Amino acid sequence: MKRILIHNATLVNEGREERGSLIIEGDHISDILTADVPIQLHYDELIEATGCYLLPGVIDEHVHFREPGLTHKADILSESRAAAAGGVTSIMDMPNTFPMTVTLKALEEKQRLLEKKCIVNHSCYFGATNDNYKLLAHLDAQRVCGVKLFMGASTGNMLVDQADSLRHIFESSPILIAAHCEDQEVINRNAQRYAERFGGADRVPMSKHYNIRSGEACFNSTKTAVRMAQDTRARLHVMHISTARELGLFSEAPLSSKKLITAEACIGHLIFDQKDVQRLGTRIKCNPSIKRRSDANGLIEAINAGRIDTLATDHAPHLLTD
Ligand SMILES: [Zn+2]
Incomplete structure (x- = not known):
């Protein structure tokens, strides 16, 4: 040998x-x-x-490999090769592909594609919708890493905005719930205000993305998710925390099977701030939006303190024309 x-x-x-x-x-x-x-x-x-x-092989628990359906941007083979080249040996793929991974059939298909094309260890999330919570009981915890819950609409519309649907998901998920937390009502209100001010939604400058997808939207939604997890004893992982204010909602307890509420930070929110948005514009447009330097510094401190439990990329390729 x-x-x-x-x-x-x-x-x-x-x-x-x-x-x-x-x-x-x-x-x-x-x-x-x-x-x-x-x-x-x-x-x-x-x-x-x-x-x-x-270093040991890195586990990236938040990636978008764009397959099936969005392979003009990237695919499982290209992105898993990129992962391996960067030392990432395990990935967990998000469900906002096309078709979305929100049915058991689409889940089977995603798993079949990963098995065939992914060159690193892999799992994938199942996407929650307003009306598929009855499927959650059928998920195999050995094969599905979590249920992705959009509490604010992002790329691919998988928004869960009905209170009773949310509660059903928290009560019935047999596996971890990975939540994207931004309050859609706050976002809609801000978007309308800026559209009026600039004379149309398509005339609002990129710099206002931060004001529309605001820190308030993040905080309100994360608070709701944490409260609901506390009420239902669900296993909640809040993804891409982007503001210092949200950090107070999480505990510094070390990761263990007893820690039911955990938080993730993504690289983009650590290295970029509002100054970079002026320079790079839509190239660093993401949801939640890039915040202030004081937020980024707060996140870095929270990682070192154990208040944030995981660090992911949210690797989500787009074309330059996008
Ligand atoms: Zn993502």
Whole structure:
């Protein structure tokens, strides 16, 4: 069996950083050596990693691979190759493809496509709608990573905006609920106000995206989701937290099976702020919107404190013409 030695890296694992080497035999890690490494070790291939970090394969729990139906943007093969190239060895795909993954048939089809075309480990979310909560009981927790719940409309309309539907979903989901939290009423009200001010919805400048999809919209919706999860003892994961204000709704308890309410931050909300929007415009238009530098700094602190539990990409390719 072929032995590969990755020599003298800075190993980052289990909350620690230490100098060491690693041996791969076949397709498994067979040894991790953190003491003085005897370089006379037998190996077939040496990768010299002095000065490099060596990390476990990254799990990205929030991606949009655009297949089926939106493959003019990207597809499962192209995006899973990109993931592997970036060190991401497991992905969880979102349901706003076409058709949307909101029926058991569409779920079967998505899983079949992933099985056939995805070159990294994978799972996918099932999408909740106002009227499919009865299907949730049929989901196989071994194969489906969560139920995606849009509490504000985004790309592909899968909005759940009826209070009784929301409650049914929280009460009946046998698996994690991953929520996109932005209050649609607040967004609609803001959108109308700016459309009036600028003389039409299509004349509102890109810079107002932040005012329309506002911090208030995020906070109200996240608060509703957290309250509902507390009431129903549901397992809730709030995706892409974008404001410092929302952080107070989450706990710093370490991740464990007892932590029922968790939060995610996405890279874009950490590295960009309103100043970048002036420079990059629609290239960094996303939902929830990019917020202020003080929000981004708050998110980074919350990651280090354990108040935010996961860091994802929300990798969602569009064409430049989009
Ligand atoms: Zn997303």
